[in-house]
Amino acid sequence: MHVFDGREPRLIGGVAAGALVVLGICWWFIRRLRPSADELERRRCESISMNGRITDGYLVDARSLDGEESLSPTPEVLFYSYRLAGVTYNCAQDVSRLPERVRGFRLDQAVQVRYDPRNPGNSILVSESWSGLWLRQSSTEPKEQQHHD
Known part of the structure; x- marks a missing residue:
């Protein structure tokens, strides 16, 4: 069950990039809702x-x-x-x-x-x-x- 044991660096990079995109969208949504x-x-x-x-x-x-x-x-x-x-x-x-x-x-x-x-x-x-x-x-x-x- 060691998916991230170094055999699949593209998979690790893809998961990290996806996590960053999701975090960025969450930050943008929260920031947009805050009144000026x-x-x-x-x-x-x-x-x-x-x-x-x-x-x-x-x-x-x-x-x-x-x-x-x-x-x-x-x-x-x-x-x-x-x-x-x-x-x-x-x-x-x-x-x-x-x-x-x-x-x-x-x-x-x-x-x-x-x-x-x-x-x-x-x-x-x-x-x-x-x-x-x-x-x-x-x-x-x-x-x-x-x-x-």
Whole structure:
């Protein structure tokens, strides 16, 4: 019963190659199922927008992803602050994938912040389905759409 006793090197090589192919396919399948960082962030924001509590806060700053001040009407990062139970939270949210949700923001404006009650530092200003920003009225937008909830 010694199949691999050295008499059949091609058989050993074939089995080893087959095992490597099966392992490679398994690795690729597992890797493909793992969500990307963008998908994880989207899921986090949606979870907070659906299950989070709302508190008042205010916009502190707007910057680009490289840290430069942003005068753009659609910044990439918004910095905001809010206070809960005597603790002040200073947070930032990457909003670069949601430019239509932040167009028309104003610094030092009051905002609504959604946060996770189990982890109050885990918060958002905007998501794909919710916005706590009071946006400036554009000439083409009806007044009742000025604030997104």
